[in-house]
Amino acid sequence: MHGVYKPGNVKLRPDVLDQGQKVASAKLGLAEGAKPFDFVFHGGSGSLKSEIEDSLKFGVVKMNVDTDTQYAFTRPLAGHMFTNYDGVLKIDGEVGNKKAYDPRTYLKKAEAGMSERVVEACNDLHSAGRSVTAG
Amino acid sequence: MPIATPEVYAEMLGRAKEHSFAFPAINCVGSESLNAALKGFADAGSDGIIQFSTGGAEFASGLGVKDMVTGAVALAEFAHIVADKYPDHRGAAHRSLSEGQAGQLCQAAAGHFAEAGRRRQEPTVPVAHVGRVGGADRRESGHRPRAAQGSRCRQDHPRNRNRRRRWRGRRRRPRDQRQALHHPPRTSRRPSRRSAQANTASTCWPRRSATCTAFTSRAT
Numbered sequence: 001m002h003g004v005y006k007p008g009n010v011k012l013r014p015d016v017l018d019q020g021q022k023v024a025s026a027k028l029g030l031a032e033g034a035k036p037f038d039f040v041f042h043g044g045s046g047s048l049k050s051e052i053e054d055s056l057k058f059g060v061v062k063m064n065v066d067t068d069t070q071y072a073f074t075r076p077l078a079g080h081m082f083t084n085y086d087g088v089l090k091i092d093g094e095v096g097n098k099k100a101y102d103p104r105t106y107l108k109k110a111e112a113g114m115s116e117r118v119v120e121a122c123n124d125l126h127s128a129g130r131s132v133t134a135g
Numbered sequence: 136m137p138i139a140t141p142e143v144y145a146e147m148l149g150r151a152k153e154h155s156f157a158f159p160a161i162n163c164v165g166s167e168s169l170n171a172a173l174k175g176f177a178d179a180g181s182d183g184i185i186q187f188s189t190g191g192a193e194f195a196s197g198l199g200v201k202d203m204v205t206g207a208v209a210l211a212e213f214a215h216i217v218a219d220k221y222p223d224h225r226g227a228a229h230r231s232l233s234e235g236q237a238g239q240l241c242q243a244a245a246g247h248f249a250e251a252g253r254r255r256q257e258p259t260v261p262v263a264h265v266g267r268v269g270g271a272d273r274r275e276s277g278h279r280p281r282a283a284q285g286s287r288c289r290q291d292h293p294r295n296r297n298r299r300r301r302w303r304g305r306r307r308r309p310r311d312q313r314q315a316l317h318h319p320p321r322t323s324r325r326p327s328r329r330s331a332q333a334n335t336a337s338t339c340w341p342r343r344s345a346t347c348t349a350f351t352s353r354a355t
Binding site: 035038040041055056057059060061062063064065066069070073107110111112113114115116117118119121122123124125126127128129130131132 | 139143146147148150151152154155156157158159160161162167168170171172174175176178179180181182183184186188
């Protein structure tokens with residue numbers, strides 16, 4: 001799936017991944033519980049945490065994250081623009097506020113917001129603290 | 136926190152499957168989002184994947200260049216240089232991987248990297264992509280909502296082809312399609328001399344009624 005869905009609008013069935021793994025390993029004559037496929041979760045926006053947990057068990061090794069980090073980037077930016085509207089714009093012959101419309105000011109907020117969301121993704125997918133060379 | 140080689144990437148995926156976890160693959164479109172992803176991975180002590188979509192890579196190359204390969208290569212270069220500056224976490228390196236996303240871009244970027252002698256090609260790890268899960272779109276099954284059929288009332292439905300149209304008051308044709316009425320304009324045609332002689336009502340053309348004729352003939 002791509003893009004954002006309201007919770008509940010899409011029914012995920014992670015068990016099909018499990019079935020796929022089982023059928024493929026039976027066909028290939030692999031041992032019980034072998035997972036021949038490396039699955040990619042093609043976008044997890046709006047998925048329940050429990051569904052993500054299940055899919056991890058069934059061999060998903062990569063989850064694309066785009067929509068959620070896009071929002072995490074834009075949200076602080078929008079907040080900055082709305083709260084400092086008279087600083088980022090030159091209104092009624094005023095000169096605005098250089099500190100407010102300096103792109104560094106709001107892009108820093110955007111970057112911080114997005115990196116927080118990336119940390120959250122790492123925690124959801126249990127990759128946090130498990131670097132290849134860390135353990 | 137160096138960028139992973141294909142071998143390290145394969146190891147990452149193997150460990151993920153073995154321990155039932157997954158890597159977030161963050162789409163980045165510029166230096167800001169790339170930095171955000173790197174910082175996020177570093178803060179979480181996690182490996183991760185950074186990827187560029189074709190559109191994102193094109194965006195990254197700028198409005199003046201607008202070339203997805205150029206943008207992807209530039210972002211990858213940026214990622215290498217910046218990632219190297221992240222301090223090692225717990226004395227160990229965290230790795231992330233720059234990966235071109237879709238077919239054409241992937242090949243082009245892989246070709247570029249191979250040429251440059253940097254082993255940064257698409258890893259050969261088999262990756263099955265999970266597509267859409269759930270019911271097919273209703274439109275794909277041939278169903279069309281009523282509004283899409285262009286019909287505004289039931290007379291327009293093919294089933295009711297022979298149905299009589301309900302009288303909904305006088306329907307006027309558009310101005311340019313209106314026909315001339317049965318009275319031609321007065322100046323359109325004069326009666327021939329002969330008919331003028333035969334009919335003394337020549338001054339009253341077109342003749343509108345018998346009474347009119349009688350009246351005019353008397354008047355002359």
